């Protein structure tokens with residue numbers, strides 16, 4: 001079974017968290033996720049998340065703190081995903097790899113179909129939203 005190690009950015013602004021919709025492809029088609037991606041060989045989670053957000057969203061970020069790691073078994077692969085609370089240094093989160101994105105407040109947090117693996121992280125940040 002394929003295993004992927006992923007870093008995910010939790011970006012919170014004005015009490016809302018940034019969530020983006022995956023393209024219509026693969027097991028996670030059209031699910032909503034925290035932006036990020038797979039770690040490269042020998043790369044730290046912190047370095048991966050900064051690189052991925054630059055690549056995917058043309059935005060410079062900084063890691064504020066590591067939050068937690070989720071293990072999840074999908075039908076076709078397993079995932080280890082670490083979430084990092086991050087802040088934007090420069091850039092406008094320009095979508096290049098997602099269908100669309102939303103800033104979700106506490107009341108809207110579960111209004112999008114999240115990727116299954118994300119649910120524990122979503123629950124973990126609920127208290128940071130307004």
Ligand SMILES: Nc1nc2c([nH]c(=O)n2[C@H]2C[C@H](O)[C@@H](COP(=O)(O)OP(=O)(O)OP(=O)(O)O)O2)c(=O)[nH]1
Pocket residue numbers: 004006007008028032033034035036037038039079081115116117118
């Ligand atoms: N980025 C991200 N991926 C997630 C989340 N939840 C979740 O199950 N995944 C899964 C979907 C993908 O199978 C995998 C991450 O792959 P990806 O396609 O985003 O990563 P990548 O940019 O490095 O991929 P690639 O273009 O090199 O194939 O993790 C999440 O919140 N964020």
